[in-house]
Amino acid sequence: MSVVRSVEAGFFPLDQELQVPDGHLLPHAQDALVSMSSELPFRRAVKHVERTLGVVVHASTARRQTLAVGQRVLEVQNTQAQPLSTCPEETASERMAMSSDGSMVPLVGGVGAEVKVVAIGAVERRRRKDEDQVVTTQITYFARMADAATFADQASAELCRRGIERAKEVCAIQDGAEWIQGFVQGHRHDAVRILDFAHAASYIYEMADKVRESGGHLPARWEDGVLHRLKHEGPTRVLRHVTRLARRYPQIQEQVTYLQKRRDLMDYPTYCASGWPIGSGSVESSHKLVIQARL
Numbered sequence: 001m002s003v004v005r006s007v008e009a010g011f012f013p014l015d016q017e018l019q020v021p022d023g024h025l026l027p028h029a030q031d032a033l034v035s036m037s038s039e040l041p042f043r044r045a046v047k048h049v050e051r052t053l054g055v056v057v058h059a060s061t062a063r064r065q066t067l068a069v070g071q072r073v074l075e076v077q078n079t080q081a082q083p084l085s086t087c088p089e090e091t092a093s094e095r096m097a098m099s100s101d102g103s104m105v106p107l108v109g110g111v112g113a114e115v116k117v118v119a120i121g122a123v124e125r126r127r128r129k130d131e132d133q134v135v136t137t138q139i140t141y142f143a144r145m146a147d148a149a150t151f152a153d154q155a156s157a158e159l160c161r162r163g164i165e166r167a168k169e170v171c172a173i174q175d176g177a178e179w180i181q182g183f184v185q186g187h188r189h190d191a192v193r194i195l196d197f198a199h200a201a202s203y204i205y206e207m208a209d210k211v212r213e214s215g216g217h218l219p220a221r222w223e224d225g226v227l228h229r230l231k232h233e234g235p236t237r238v239l240r241h242v243t244r245l246a247r248r249y250p251q252i253q254e255q256v257t258y259l260q261k262r263r264d265l266m267d268y269p270t271y272c273a274s275g276w277p278i279g280s281g282s283v284e285s286s287h288k289l290v291i292q293a294r295l
Contacts, residue, residue: 029055030065037066080157092163093122095275097136098188099173099196099283100180103291105145115291116151117143118183119283120162123171125275134277141286148179152186159187171271173280175199176262195265196280201227203259207242207252216249231278235259235266 025033032053036045042059050056080087102114121136142158144151164170164187172184172191176199184191201223208223219225230238239260246256259266271278 029053033057033062034066034069037062077157078154081154087157087161089161090163092166094168095123096164096167097121097123097171097173097277097282098164099280100183101174101283102177103287105291113145115143115145117141117283117286117290118155119286120159120164121282123277134275136277136282139282141290143286143290148182152183164188171276173277176258192276193265194271194276194278195262197231197268197278200230200259200266203255207255210251211249214249214251230266231268234269235263239263
């Protein structure tokens with residue numbers, strides 16, 4: 001007597017047991033691929049993965065996997081930025097600095113767009129070469145290609161995580177862009193606002209160039225003297241001086257007006273005496289470490 005048994009088609013869920021994600025890479029290989037692809041061009045990333053792990057993948061796979069992980073990270077961060085959401089929080093430093101800036105990047109088709117970024121760090125005094133120095137440490141960055149209002153909302157989770165709202169004192173160092181002042185007002189309205197000294201200096205140099213190009217005479221080291229006075233005495237005498245200069249050389253009025261409107265952001269002697277940095281090098285470094293590195 002024969003017995004006939006029906007057997008249903010089935011599949012042993014080995015991929016699930018091994019936790020193989022989409023794309024058929026094991027977790028450690030996918031982690032390495034995505035991590036390298038976030039720092040290197042995709043073609044270079046796959047070569048590093050092949051050399052270190054012996055895993056061969058195509059650059060298009062690296063692109064898909066990296067974009068997919070990035071999209072999930074983006075969704076998590078945007079969710080955490082919602083008003084009623086919670087996000088992980090670090091212990092806030094007693095004194096912190098935040099610096100914002102925008103950087104134009106090229107897109108497909110020959111057009112450009114602005115990537116906005118905020119750098120967040122702890123402000124510390126350190127003794128170096130027998131002198132006290134103010135440094136910004138533990139710097140993290142948050143960047144998005146978005147308008148000012150959207151960027152301010154999306155950055156709120158990172159600012160909360162770092163503790164900008166919980167820090168005892170905060171300074172905000174940046175250039176004079178209007179959207180940045182709104183960003184600071186929304187996240188830490190009582191921050192000490194500082195116009196980046198190098199940014200202010202660039203306007204002094206522009207004035208000198210325009211005066212000399214028009215045939216005017218300035219002392220050989222006029223810029224150095226003006227900037228020394230600005231740093232150690234504040235803006236009052238400097239603004240009075242360049243205002244008089246603009247009467248003789250109207251072509252510098254635009255630069256003079258720019259600095260006049262930001263007079264309250266240039267009290268550099270007070271900032272230095274209070275232990276605040278006066279340069280926005282932390283956010284300037286993001287153009288290389290964050291934006292250019294990913295282009």
